[in-house]
Amino acid sequence: MPQTKSNPAPAALEVRGLTKRYPAFTLDHVGLTVPAGSIVGLIGENGAGKSTTLNAVLGVVRPDEGDIRLYGRRQEKWTGADRARLGVVVDGGGYPDALTPDRLGRVLGDCYPGWRPDRYADLLARLGLPGGQKIKSFSKGMRAKLALAAAMSREAQLLVMDEPTSGLDPVVRDDILDLLLEFVQDENHAVLVSSHITADLEKAADSIVFLHGGRTLFQKPIDELRDRYGILQCGAAQFQALNKKDILAWRKLDYAWQVLVPDREAAAQKYKNAAVDAASIDDILLLYVKGETP
Amino acid sequence: MKGLLRKDLYLIGAALPLACLAILVGGGCLSILVSANVFIVIAPVVFGLMALTTINTDRRVGWGRLAVTLPGGAPRAIAGKYLLYLLLSAAGLLTGVLAALLGTALLEGFGADTFGIFLAIGLTLPLLSGAVGLPAAFLLGEDQSMIVAMLTYPLISALFVGMVFAIGSVLPAAAALTALSAAAFALSWALAVRLLPRRDVR
Numbered sequence: 001m002p003q004t005k006s007n008p009a010p011a012a013l014e015v016r017g018l019t020k021r022y023p024a025f026t027l028d029h030v031g032l033t034v035p036a037g038s039i040v041g042l043i044g045e046n047g048a049g050k051s052t053t054l055n056a057v058l059g060v061v062r063p064d065e066g067d068i069r070l071y072g073r074r075q076e077k078w079t080g081a082d083r084a085r086l087g088v089v090v091d092g093g094g095y096p097d098a099l100t101p102d103r104l105g106r107v108l109g110d111c112y113p114g115w116r117p118d119r120y121a122d123l124l125a126r127l128g129l130p131g132g133q134k135i136k137s138f139s140k141g142m143r144a145k146l147a148l149a150a151a152m153s154r155e156a157q158l159l160v161m162d163e164p165t166s167g168l169d170p171v172v173r174d175d176i177l178d179l180l181l182e183f184v185q186d187e188n189h190a191v192l193v194s195s196h197i198t199a200d201l202e203k204a205a206d207s208i209v210f211l212h213g214g215r216t217l218f219q220k221p222i223d224e225l226r227d228r229y230g231i232l233q234c235g236a237a238q239f240q241a242l243n244k245k246d247i248l249a250w251r252k253l254d255y256a257w258q259v260l261v262p263d264r265e266a267a268a269q270k271y272k273n274a275a276v277d278a279a280s281i282d283d284i285l286l287l288y289v290k291g292e293t294p
Numbered sequence: 295m296k297g298l299l300r301k302d303l304y305l306i307g308a309a310l311p312l313a314c315l316a317i318l319v320g321g322g323c324l325s326i327l328v329s330a331n332v333f334i335v336i337a338p339v340v341f342g343l344m345a346l347t348t349i350n351t352d353r354r355v356g357w358g359r360l361a362v363t364l365p366g367g368a369p370r371a372i373a374g375k376y377l378l379y380l381l382l383s384a385a386g387l388l389t390g391v392l393a394a395l396l397g398t399a400l401l402e403g404f405g406a407d408t409f410g411i412f413l414a415i416g417l418t419l420p421l422l423s424g425a426v427g428l429p430a431a432f433l434l435g436e437d438q439s440m441i442v443a444m445l446t447y448p449l450i451s452a453l454f455v456g457m458v459f460a461i462g463s464v465l466p467a468a469a470a471l472t473a474l475s476a477a478a479f480a481l482s483w484a485l486a487v488r489l490l491p492r493r494d495v496r
Contacts, residue, residue: 059367060359061494080365088363094356096301098308107304110297111364
């Protein structure tokens with residue numbers, strides 16, 4: 001079917017109202033969109049629900065409520081062909097230690113009809129991974145690279161990655177980010193990646209989904225967060241005088257208030273005596289998690 | 295399915311020499327004490343246990359999560375384990391039968407009735423144990439699932455003795471229990487493929 005304005009191409013991944021109840025935690029109506037051709041970063045404190053969200057997307061946990069669509073197809077109706085469009089990279093790789101990359105390639109070649117052994121061999125060589133060496137001798141970085149090489153050597157269109165860069169040195173992280181950026185050069189491809197390393201997301205992601213306490217706080221383009229959000233530092237009197245509509249979150253430090261504002265230029269103009277600086281994703285995360293909201 | 299089996303066979307390949315040594319030493323000693331036919335019981339049980347351990351290995355390394363996302367999804371991943379268990383148990387049974395035939399020829403002379411009883415036990419033990427142990431391995435943690443698998447062996451032995459007393463003859467009881475265990479394994483397979491994918495992957 002041709003894509004028109006009235007019939008736009010479906011997002012690579014659409015999650016609506018995703019709910020999963022555990023005795024001690026509830027993922028509460030989480031929603032997010034991963035447009036085709038983009039990288040979406042999933043952030044939040046430990047226990048915010050990132051892994052549960054990704055596991056629900058992958059079908060590892062079964063949601064109590066909600067709608068998950070992969071390129072417009074509801075999860076309940078996914079076939080093998082739909083699942084083949086998913087590439088998965090989990091922390092630690094997920095591949096048995098006793099295998100070698102060469103053997104893993106043969107296993108995955110039997111599992112996926114669209115497996116590309118030439119592409120896999122190229123990626124192993126490019127990433128410096130020895131094909132005949134057992135995975136148990138691999139460093140964490142090598143395992144992460146192997147998982148990515150395996151996910152990118154077939155017809156996967158959406159990569160779902162759970163903390164792929166955690167515990168890796170900056171060089172390996174940079175290699176992985178390069179591969180992700182290369183992957184989304186194809187406008188039908190997309191990446192959903194959870195990470196605690198927000199610097200990586202600032203480099204590669206197009207938008208950020210922020211989960212807090214099992215709920216989606218927001219999904220915003222990274223440019224908006226980077227270019228518009230700001231941290232306003234002020235004293236008690238000035239804080240009381242702030243228009244509450246200008247405040248997204250605040251935090252009281254020893255002698256000052258830190259206030260997250262959605263438009264730092266407007267805030268700087270309006271509150272001339274206050275210092276307004278750019279906000280990093282870490283700043284935003286900290287203020288929402290450790291601070292208060294209006 | 296082929297890829298899943300290939301992966302598991304790669305894993306098992308590393309443990310195979312040790313398993314064969316265990317069968318040889320255990321079976322060899324019991325052959326001298328009891329009968330060389332014990333190979334028919336020991337070999338399929340040891341081979342079947344190797345299939346069970348792959349489920350726990352998968353869980354430990356995170357493959358269990360990945361397997362659900364493969365084109366065949368959770369039902370095929372579960373069916374793959376049942377098939378692996380059946381193939382390994384069959385390979386164990388064949389190995390055990392060959393070892394028993396060789397052993398009895400060398401040590402005691404072949405006895406059709408004794409061989410038949412051991413063959414029935416060699417079929418019953420892995421099938422009934424697998425019918426319980428495989429779903430337990432998916433549902434429970436590593437330690438608990440191994441305990442369940444181990445507990446099935448004395449229970450099956452008790453069941454066997456009970457059947458013999460109920461029917462009044464060993465060979466018909468052995469045949470009946472073999473048929474029952476085959477049916478239990480098939481039922482377990484059918485239910486597991488249908489019901490286990492409805493649960494979260496542990």
